[in-house]
Amino acid sequence: MILVTGGLGMIGAHTAAALVDRGEEVVITAHRATEVPSFLDGRVTVEALDATDREAFLALADRHEIRDIVHLAGSIPEDDPVEFFRRDTAGIFNALEAARTWRVRRFAVASSIGVYTGRSEVPWTEDLDLPMVDLPHAIVAFKKAVEPLTMFGLAGSGVHPVLLRIGSTWGPLMDPVSAFNLIPPAVGALRRGEQPPALHAEDGGDFGYAPDTGRAIALLMTAPSLKHSVYNVSSGYRYTHRELADALRAAIPGARVSLLDGRSTGVDGDPYLDISRLRAETGFAPQFDVMGAVAHYVAWRAANSR
Known part of the structure; x- marks a missing residue:
């Protein structure tokens, strides 16, 4: 056990x-x-x-x-x-x-x-x-x-x-207003018919x-x-807010997601985790990309409070 x-x-x-x-x-x-x-x-x-x-x-x-x-x-x-x-x-x-x-x-x-x-x-x-x-x-x-x-x-x-x-990491059971990840609060705002804060399109990071x-x-x-x-x-992937916006619009009809051009800072390359070791020793591969994860989470939130 x-x-x-x-x-x-x-x-x-x-x-x-x-x-x-x-x-x-x-x-x-x-x-x-x-x-x-x-x-x-x-x-x-x-x-x-x-x-x-x-x-x-x-x-x-x-x-x-x-x-x-x-x-x-x-x-x-x-x-x-x-x-x-x-x-x-x-x-x-x-x-x-x-x-x-x-x-x-x-x-x-x-x-x-x-x-x-x-x-x-x-x-x-x-x-x-x-x-x-x-x-x-x-x-x-x-x-x-x-x-x-x-x-x-x-x-x-x-x-x-x-x-x-x-x-x-984010997803089902995360606090919907968590300060540790912007996606659940954004989904919550969009489900209420509100517009979440604008995001810089090329910002992003670990997913x-x-x-x-x-x-x-x-x-x-x-x-x-x-x-x-x-x-x-993790997923071993660096996502961008542009990808997130596309996924939110696809999962929530009429979603209003504002994107700002470029990045919020002049620094290139948001950090993310390399998972080569995890892959090599366990055969792990993520089942969810950004589009699939957002769609799954929106469906989950339709029936669950968090």
């Missing part, structure tokens, strides 16, 4: 679904979110768990025979990031202790595309050194810190660490659609063996 913490979040739920699709038994943990999406209903075991509760976390093994862990549980920072760091650090420590105590085969944890901040190369590859620079968000700072904590925490344990440097992201993680967890401990997880 594979444990997915944070399994009712966007990436966690799609990861759990993809694992079940591959014939795995899955137990997910849920804390703040409680609504099971339709594509998971009746397919997974749900455990209520605050990942910061050490005893409750370790007690999961009393009820389930857990072979692998995908640790995706996390929270949103308050104004004081110290409380966020304290809470989510407790969660990762408990997950690492569980991995060692249960002697699981593989332990995957969510990192972020943001750890590459400061690198000028495009696309970003796993072998790049991570610079010490000002980071864009407390969540990115935490994800960057999680990487060495995980590697040292599992050293000598026999557990294979898998650091998931997840790209700019990951949640069902594809979940399937990539599932492939990493079920591969017979892995050669590395760090994997970029």
